[in-house]
Amino acid sequence: MKLADFWAQTLRRLHTELSEQQFKNTIVPLTVGEEDGAWVIYAKNQFAINLLRSQYAPKLAQIRAEIAPNAPELLFKVGTGTHYEMAAESPKNTLSGSLKTPQNANKTLEIETPNIVEDQQPSPQTHEVAKDVSGSLKTPATSPKRSAQEMLAERMKNLRPSKKTPPSHEENPTTKTKVSAIEAAKAKDDAAQRLAQTNLSPEYTFDTLVEGKGNHLAAAVAKSIAEKPGDSMYNPFFVYGSTGLGKTHLVQAIGNELLKFNPKAKVRYMHSDEYLKTFMATVRNKTWDAFKQQYLHYNLLIIDDIQFIQGKDRTMEEFFFLFEHFHSRNQQIILTCDQLPSSLENMEKRLISRFSWGMTIKLEPPELEMRIDILERKAQAAGIELFEDAALFIAQNVKQNVRELEGALNRVLARCRFEKRSTIDIDLATDALQDIVASNYKPITIELIMKAVADYHHIRMSDLLGKKRTRNIARPRQMAMALAKELTNMSLPAIGDAFGGRDHTTVMHAVKTIAQLRVEEPELGQDYEKLLILIQN
Ligand SMILES: Nc1ncnc2c1ncn2[C@@H]1O[C@H](COP(=O)(O)OP(=O)(O)OP(=O)(O)O)[C@@H](O)[C@H]1O
Numbered sequence: 278m279k280l281a282d283f284w285a286q287t288l289r290r291l292h293t294e295l296s297e298q299q300f301k302n303t304i305v306p307l308t309v310g311e312e313d314g315a316w317v318i319y320a321k322n323q324f325a326i327n328l329l330r331s332q333y334a335p336k337l338a339q340i341r342a343e344i345a346p347n348a349p350e351l352l353f354k355v356g357t358g359t360h361y362e363m364a365a366e367s368p369k370n371t372l373s374g375s376l377k378t379p380q381n382a383n384k385t386l387e388i389e390t391p392n393i394v395e396d397q398q399p400s401p402q403t404h405e406v407a408k409d410v411s412g413s414l415k416t417p418a419t420s421p422k423r424s425a426q427e428m429l430a431e432r433m434k435n436l437r438p439s440k441k442t443p444p445s446h447e448e449n450p451t452t453k454t455k456v457s458a459i460e461a462a463k464a465k466d467d468a469a470q471r472l473a474q475t476n477l478s479p480e481y482t483f484d485t486l487v488e489g490k491g492n493h494l495a496a497a498v499a500k501s502i503a504e505k506p507g508d509s510m511y512n513p514f515f516v517y518g519s520t521g522l523g524k525t526h527l528v529q530a531i532g533n534e535l536l537k538f539n540p541k542a543k544v545r546y547m548h549s550d551e552y553l554k555t556f557m558a559t560v561r562n563k564t565w566d567a568f569k570q571q572y573l574h575y576n577l578l579i580i581d582d583i584q585f586i587q588g589k590d591r592t593m594e595e596f597f598f599l600f601e602h603f604h605s606r607n608q609q610i611i612l613t614c615d616q617l618p619s620s621l622e623n624m625e626k627r628l629i630s631r632f633s634w635g636m637t638i639k640l641e642p643p644e645l646e647m648r649i650d651i652l653e654r655k656a657q658a659a660g661i662e663l664f665e666d667a668a669l670f671i672a673q674n675v676k677q678n679v680r681e682l683e684g685a686l687n688r689v690l691a692r693c694r695f696e697k698r699s700t701i702d703i704d705l706a707t708d709a710l711q712d713i714v715a716s717n718y719k720p721i722t723i724e725l726i727m728k729a730v731a732d733y734h735h736i737r738m739s740d741l742l743g744k745k746r747t748r749n750i751a752r753p754r755q756m757a758m759a760l761a762k763e764l765t766n767m768s769l770p771a772i773g774d775a776f777g778g779r780d781h782t783t784v785m786h787a788v789k790t791i792a793q794l795r796v797e798e799p800e801l802g803q804d805y806e807k808l809l810i811l812i813q814n
Pocket residue numbers: 485486487488492518519520521522523524525526527615651679680683
């Protein structure tokens with residue numbers, strides 16, 4: 278098969294399998310060409326290449342294996358090759374793909390498309406919850422010794438099908454018509470007033486909380502608590518993790534969700550600073566009754582950053598009694614903290630032990646997919662289209678926490694608005710975040726590649742340079758050589774030199790072997806892709 282035919286068919290496949298936006302922004306700009314017997318897919322910059330490798334390489338490899346199993350190796354490079362354009366879709370759902378090349382603009386290739394079927398898979402979030410849940414349901418429901426995780430799993434099965442479904446009486450048109458405009462306005466005012474008393478931010482909801490590996494379990498527990506606060510299994514709910522990972526958002530979402538279904542619930546969110554200040558004022562003014570009145574009647578009390586009461590003896594003591602009061606009456610208490618209870622060195626021991634009575638969960642930094650998801654959701658909320666390669670670029674450069682990610686996106690959004698644009702592409706993102714990129718820039722050296730490969734395969738770097746030819750050493754060595762060829766500008770002899778003075782033909786052989794094995798052995802192919810991403814990040 279010729280490269281032109283392969284690419285035309287590949288475009289057709291991708292057009293049916295990807296979203297319109299992905300196809301238009303990521304695939305259409307690609308060009309192809311041949312170099313030293315290999316087929317090369319060219320993209321305009323390194324980030325587009327990274328995107329191809331991380332998101333599309335397996336699909337491209339699959340298409341190649343299906344339609345051109347004997348085709349040469351497929352490489353990704355920055356550069357420009359031949360651009361093949363697809364003609365518009367014909368009315369009978371047929372793509373009359375006109376393959377226009379600069380040299381051969383009149384050559385037209387007819388391409389038929391299969392019927393386009395909407396992808397109706399469940400959302401990844403729903404799927405992941407279900408997976409966790411079924412994975413942990415090992416004990417029959419009647420067993421008295423179920424773990425918290427198992428009970429959570431069961432609870433999850435009974436969760437409302439959709440957060441967006443309002444209670445049926447709200448949907449009932451008869452009831453609705455009975456509510457006069459004045460009553461409705463009053464109810465709205467009351468609700469707004471009640472919300473103000475809770476101190477909750479209305480935008481911190483489960484709808485706006487993006488879920489990923491880092492917060493999946495915490496979100497499941499949080500939803501469960503919103504449905505049934507005070508359950509001893511989750512009382513207290515202690516959420517900890519580094520700054521900016523979404524602790525406040527998550528715990529406030531519980532309060533907002535509870536109020537959505539039970540507007541009369543007594544909910545209060547406060548930062549531990551506020552608790553401290555109120556307590557000090559109480560001591561000064563001796564207004565103990567008012568203090569107790571203020572706190573003790575809540576169904577749900579959320580205290581953020583509890584670490585700040587450490588070392589304050591009287592506050593801790595009073596908080597101990599508050600805690601006992603809540604816990605013994607099944608009133609829900611939720612605490613956030615920057616560390617595990619047992620690491621709180623200046624916290625009273627009896628408090629530390631009580632913090633662990635219910636459910637303690639750590640929030641982890643968001644993984645790449647979650648960061649991309651957060652960026653896309655926030656850009657969409659701002660009414661701006663964020664191209665995939667731009668999202669990947671931002672997500673790869675801002676990794677630590679969601680607050681910084683938001684900050685970076687806000688800078689890009691500000692530039693976008695300033696330039697009166699409605700879309701963010703990679704060039705705009707790169708330009709707006711130049712300083713972040715410069716501080717993250719790490720050149721890819723052959724040492725970096727060797728270290729990554731050695732760590733990945735649990736061998737020593739010296740093994741890669743040495744003479745051992747056992748398979749567990751020889752394969753990683755060949756892989757490191759192939760990666761060096763792909764990720765650096767080094768010549769074959771220079772790579773050979775760096776690997777203990779080997780000949781350039783050895784490197785060439787390694788590159789060819791790995792290219793072939795990537796097609797024949799999917800596991801090795803995946804290892805290679807993972808290493809590519811690891812090294813570039
Ligand atoms: N999973 C998420 N989905 C959407 N937005 C998130 C998520 N996690 C965090 N955010 C957003 O990131 C910002 C910081 O989150 P938040 O204030 O909840 O972090 P935190 O862990 O409480 O930080 P700190 O410990 O510094 O108080 C908020 O604007 C929040 O909405």
